[in-house]
Amino acid sequence: MTKAMLIDTTRCIGCRGCQAACKQWHDLPGETTHNTGSYQNPPWISGKTRTVVTFNELEQEGALTWTFAKRQCMHCEHPGCASACTVGALRKTSDGPVVYDAAKCIGCRYCQYACPFDIPAYEWDEVLGLIGKCDFCVDRQGEGMEPACVKACPTEAITYGERDQLLAEAHRRIVADPTGYVDHVYGEHEVGGTSMLYLAGVPFASLGFPVLRNEPVSAYTEAVMRQTPTIALTVAAGASALYWIIKRRQMNMVLAEPVAAAPSIDQAAEKPEEVES
Amino acid sequence: MTNHWIDLRNSDVILIMGANPAENHPISFRWVMAAKDRGGIVIHVDPRYTRTSTQADIYASLRSGTDIAFLGGLIKYILDNELYQEEYVIDYTNASYLVNPEYTFEAGIFSGFQPDKASYDKSTWWYQMGEDGIQFMDRTLQDPDCVFQLMRQHYARYDLETVSNITGTPVEDLLKVYTAMGSTGRPDRVATIMYAMGWTQHTHGTQNIRAATIIQSLLGNMGMAGGGINALRGESNVQGSTDHGLLFHILPGYLAAPRAKFQALADYIDANTPKCSDPLSANWWQNFNKYAVSLLKAMYGDNATADNEFGYGWLPKLADSGNYSWLTFWPNIINGTIKGLLAWGQNPAVSSTNANWVRDSMDKLEWLVTVNLWDTESSSFWQRPGVDPAAIQTEVFMLPCAASVEKEGSISNSGRWVQWRYKAVEPPGEAEADGWIVNQLMLRLRQLYAADPGPNPDPILKLAWNYGEGEVDPHQVAKEINGWAVQDVKDAEGKVVVAAGQQVKNFTQLQADGSTACACWVYSGSYNEDGNMMARRDNVDTHPQELGLFSNWAWSWPMNRRIIYNRASVTMAGEPIDPKRALITWNAAEKKWEGDVPDGGWPPGERLPFIMRRGGRARLLGPSMADGPFPEHYEPWESPVFNPLHPQETNPALWDLEKDAKGATHAFPLVGTTYRVSEHWQTGAMTRNLPWLAEMQPDMFVEMSPQLAAERGIANGEWVIVESARGAIKAVAMVTPRFQPFIIHGETIHEVGLPYHWGYIGLVTGGSANELTPPVGDANTMIPETKAFLCNVRKSTNGTEEV
Numbered sequence A: 001m002t003k004a005m006l007i008d009t010t011r012c013i014g015c016r017g018c019q020a021a022c023k024q025w026h027d028l029p030g031e032t033t034h035n036t037g038s039y040q041n042p043p044w045i046s047g048k049t050r051t052v053v054t055f056n057e058l059e060q061e062g063a064l065t066w067t068f069a070k071r072q073c074m075h076c077e078h079p080g081c082a083s084a085c086t087v088g089a090l091r092k093t094s095d096g097p098v099v100y101d102a103a104k105c106i107g108c109r110y111c112q113y114a115c116p117f118d119i120p121a122y123e124w125d126e127v128l129g130l131i132g133k134c135d136f137c138v139d140r141q142g143e144g145m146e147p148a149c150v151k152a153c154p155t156e157a158i159t160y161g162e163r164d165q166l167l168a169e170a171h172r173r174i175v176a177d178p179t180g181y182v183d184h185v186y187g188e189h190e191v192g193g194t195s196m197l198y199l200a201g202v203p204f205a206s207l208g209f210p211v212l213r214n215e216p217v218s219a220y221t222e223a224v225m226r227q228t229p230t231i232a233l234t235v236a237a238g239a240s241a242l243y244w245i246i247k248r249r250q251m252n253m254v255l256a257e258p259v260a261a262a263p264s265i266d267q268a269a270e271k272p273e274e275v276e277s
Numbered sequence B: 001m002t003n004h005w006i007d008l009r010n011s012d013v014i015l016i017m018g019a020n021p022a023e024n025h026p027i028s029f030r031w032v033m034a035a036k037d038r039g040g041i042v043i044h045v046d047p048r049y050t051r052t053s054t055q056a057d058i059y060a061s062l063r064s065g066t067d068i069a070f071l072g073g074l075i076k077y078i079l080d081n082e083l084y085q086e087e088y089v090i091d092y093t094n095a096s097y098l099v100n101p102e103y104t105f106e107a108g109i110f111s112g113f114q115p116d117k118a119s120y121d122k123s124t125w126w127y128q129m130g131e132d133g134i135q136f137m138d139r140t141l142q143d144p145d146c147v148f149q150l151m152r153q154h155y156a157r158y159d160l161e162t163v164s165n166i167t168g169t170p171v172e173d174l175l176k177v178y179t180a181m182g183s184t185g186r187p188d189r190v191a192t193i194m195y196a197m198g199w200t201q202h203t204h205g206t207q208n209i210r211a212a213t214i215i216q217s218l219l220g221n222m223g224m225a226g227g228g229i230n231a232l233r234g235e236s237n238v239q240g241s242t243d244h245g246l247l248f249h250i251l252p253g254y255l256a257a258p259r260a261k262f263q264a265l266a267d268y269i270d271a272n273t274p275k276c277s278d279p280l281s282a283n284w285w286q287n288f289n290k291y292a293v294s295l296l297k298a299m300y301g302d303n304a305t306a307d308n309e310f311g312y313g314w315l316p317k318l319a320d321s322g323n324y325s326w327l328t329f330w331p332n333i334i335n336g337t338i339k340g341l342l343a344w345g346q347n348p349a350v351s352s353t354n355a356n357w358v359r360d361s362m363d364k365l366e367w368l369v370t371v372n373l374w375d376t377e378s379s380s381f382w383q384r385p386g387v388d389p390a391a392i393q394t395e396v397f398m399l400p401c402a403a404s405v406e407k408e409g410s411i412s413n414s415g416r417w418v419q420w421r422y423k424a425v426e427p428p429g430e431a432e433a434d435g436w437i438v439n440q441l442m443l444r445l446r447q448l449y450a451a452d453p454g455p456n457p458d459p460i461l462k463l464a465w466n467y468g469e470g471e472v473d474p475h476q477v478a479k480e481i482n483g484w485a486v487q488d489v490k491d492a493e494g495k496v497v498v499a500a501g502q503q504v505k506n507f508t509q510l511q512a513d514g515s516t517a518c519a520c521w522v523y524s525g526s527y528n529e530d531g532n533m534m535a536r537r538d539n540v541d542t543h544p545q546e547l548g549l550f551s552n553w554a555w556s557w558p559m560n561r562r563i564i565y566n567r568a569s570v571t572m573a574g575e576p577i578d579p580k581r582a583l584i585t586w587n588a589a590e591k592k593w594e595g596d597v598p599d600g601g602w603p604p605g606e607r608l609p610f611i612m613r614r615g616g617r618a619r620l621l622g623p624s625m626a627d628g629p630f631p632e633h634y635e636p637w638e639s640p641v642f643n644p645l646h647p648q649e650t651n652p653a654l655w656d657l658e659k660d661a662k663g664a665t666h667a668f669p670l671v672g673t674t675y676r677v678s679e680h681w682q683t684g685a686m687t688r689n690l691p692w693l694a695e696m697q698p699d700m701f702v703e704m705s706p707q708l709a710a711e712r713g714i715a716n717g718e719w720v721i722v723e724s725a726r727g728a729i730k731a732v733a734m735v736t737p738r739f740q741p742f743i744i745h746g747e748t749i750h751e752v753g754l755p756y757h758w759g760y761i762g763l764v765t766g767g768s769a770n771e772l773t774p775p776v777g778d779a780n781t782m783i784p785e786t787k788a789f790l791c792n793v794r795k796s797t798n799g800t801e802e803v
Helices: A017-026 A080-084 A109-114 A138-140 A148-152 A164-177 A218-227 A229-256 A263-268 B006-010 B026-039 B067-080 B088-090 B147-155 B160-167 B171-182 B205-218 B238-243 B267-269 B282-301 B305-315 B326-334 B355-362 B434-451 B476-482 B706-713
Strands: A003-007 A052-060 A063-071 A090-092 A099-101 A158-162 A196-199 B014-018 B041-045 B058-060 B190-195 B229-231 B342-344 B366-373 B397-401 B408-410 B415-422 B496-498 B584-587 B592-595 B670-675 B702-703 B720-724 B728-736 B743-744 B747-749 B751-755 B789-795
Touching: A003 A164, A017 A148, A017 B476, A080 A090, A080 A109, A148 A158, A148 B267, A158 A164, A164 A196, B014 B171, B026 B041, B026 B147, B041 B171, B058 B171, B058 B496, B067 B147, B067 B160, B067 B171, B088 B205, B160 B171, B160 B743, B190 B205, B205 B229, B229 B397, B238 B408, B267 B282, B282 B305, B305 B728, B397 B789, B408 B476, B706 B728, B706 B789
Parallel strands: A003 A196, B014 B041, B014 B190, B041 B058, B190 B229, B342 B366, B366 B397, B670 B751, B702 B728
Antiparallel strands: A003 A158, A052 A063, A090 A099, B408 B415, B584 B592, B670 B789, B702 B751, B720 B728, B720 B789, B743 B747
């Protein structure tokens, strides 16, 4: 029996109460952002932002839809990040959350490469950077409380409970309204199943969700990652160096040209392609 | 709201128009979703596809400022298809009343128009009255002078094609909305209407709501659980501040502010007490004298006696035709009539229409006091971009105040629920509660008047101002609002019903002889001898059908009534119109009503339900409106198209103080509108200073259709210039199919939308949409028309262009 969340995007009104509640509970700082022509901001999950509501305007068959999807760590049943972590800083708990122990983390960022959802975010601005990601409010759960985002949601777009019961509820909703939902509970089978379950009225790929196999990622990441620690470390160090070079150049440009309409380096560096939809 | 938030879940159809509750009242959507879960239909009518539209079963677009055309078409549809509830309409509305035969409506103007005054003589809009003081009626609704026939005739012009041609709404979408709303014109179905500033901020804003009144009255949806007309108040506790006399024309409890022509208390009371001899009409305002005298007793205490008219002479009087609304402040500051300004919990440099005019006016102030959580554009108006601070002589005082969680007191929500809240933390630094600041201000004024009385010290020195020297006790204030007996209150037999010093149970115990004091009669009952009713926290739904009244949670005005006009939910025979929504039921054995607190305890059939109306019936014809007894479509003050209904383009009685210059259509061809987003609050003073919200909506933006963007060569996300006849601002272009052009008289008309939250102070800053909006107002309320005006959008030459 593991805990899970059911995120029904058809009930989401995009108010982003969850996004603010997450920052409030975890005492995370705001980011410097810019409007790039979308309500979505910060553009994606980062070291300072553990959940982001994506805003997806879609026109299909002449009809306009605007779907909001709260994204965060999926808390996989068989997390690739945990199996890729050489020091045991990430692990799946029996209750559902995939938790992170900063004291053990050596900042290698294997987990970033292992995650099929592009979730673990590195604190690029910190000298001794660590990984930031949704912890499923494991501390609140330990006290018998629902996660902060669930509590903030006014429309029950996010519900919290036992995974099997939420799965049953998800299928009940699809059966009750077959035209309102696509017949797919995202997270039921993806990469062996996740603790975050989603419902939608449009195909998940159109909302920027990766199309994935049903086999756990960990089955192949473990094998790959064990063989290539040196290469991965080199890549990680290289990425850090590149980040600082770009950042310094950008800052110089900003100083020389005070009107900074371009997205900040944080967004440019961390905004994955598939968020655009 | 006539109803309340939770009651939204009881609706079969929810019409959301002139509002965007998913974004601006997100918690309300808990109940909108609950209605959907029960099979309810949600309709959203708005110029732009918003976060609210995403949850709508029916979305219909309309051009800003054309709501009356849209709703007039619905009235015609209801009448043509006989979808109204006939018994309800005959019994509970003024449909059957015969109107003065001299009433006319020609060429877009109602009878009695006085062009030199830009206002109406309303005498021809009144009813034909009998010798007995009761209006003549034709309950068959056939007489050509009856309200029903005049209404039918008035809206005969609003056919689908004409409406579509004005609003730009496709005919098939009009029909979808009309069919869904029309489906509730029967006993077992009910619709509610949710509206906000999208309806009010027009030169015909009050008439938008009047149109809703007509529709809901025809459909029999007033007084019903799941029905009503629900104003979504835009500011936390703005309901409370209006209840307590925030506006210039009212005293606490919606008592009319005295005018200079009423120098005697008796004249003031007489002028504000409607007369009706119909025994079926409760005519509740006949109690005006009790509420007015009790208010005077609360204000002046022992100094108020029968001999001095309870201190009525000390109340300031408005000039007979004086108007003291928002739009009049700024010219009066410029001409030196107003020398100082207290901007308390508000930020006019961003919130006011024509903000540049307002900011420039502020330069002329001798002094300004701002009371706020933050430094705002108003407190820093003297160092705004483009001005020389040395050239501005205004002395500015910035008083930091406590936030809502840093003080104890009550808060009134849109649904009239008054809820008590507690102080969670101490205010930081030198910040103090508003009550403390008011008290200190008054204590010092009193000292000054005592030392140097001048010609008229009594209005200050005679006040019963007894709130101590430091913290004001909110319980003391709340008890004063509820009211108490100054002397023993006795019934007809001489038995004491309230002993001197006791709290009155509710306003039915208030007296006109000075024996009671009450600071706001509509709140009487909120803090009586049973305790602080506002602090109640019993979350059991006691209604037998679980209609969600939660009558023992907090307290709602008046009388803890959760749905007002609820006697309209039963027939004159006392039968619930919809047995599955039996809001109140008559217990014949015990001779009392059960369920919600009824609008008066009379047995069924003894009184008409609309007790606050002189005649007891809802008004399909509104003879007291400033700009016509029936809502009529007029174009906004600035509009790119002509009015096809008649040569009268705009509301002839609209409020245009300065005879301001309109923007020319060739220079400003686009319709502009303003609104809010979920992430920011009003002028952004709170939210643009909070990093978690600033990061979500960092920059001023303008939403526009891809078609318009293509015409102007504008790319999504680039900085553009938005300009009107009054100003120009920079904004990020948000190019989105959620905005679509309108086809009006065969021409393509584009509309753009601007959130109004930004200014030059705060963590994130940007241009203020109100730099563009016009200083003209509604004929009845003078609320500025910020929801429809002319503007233009152009590509910024290099992104750094100054505006």
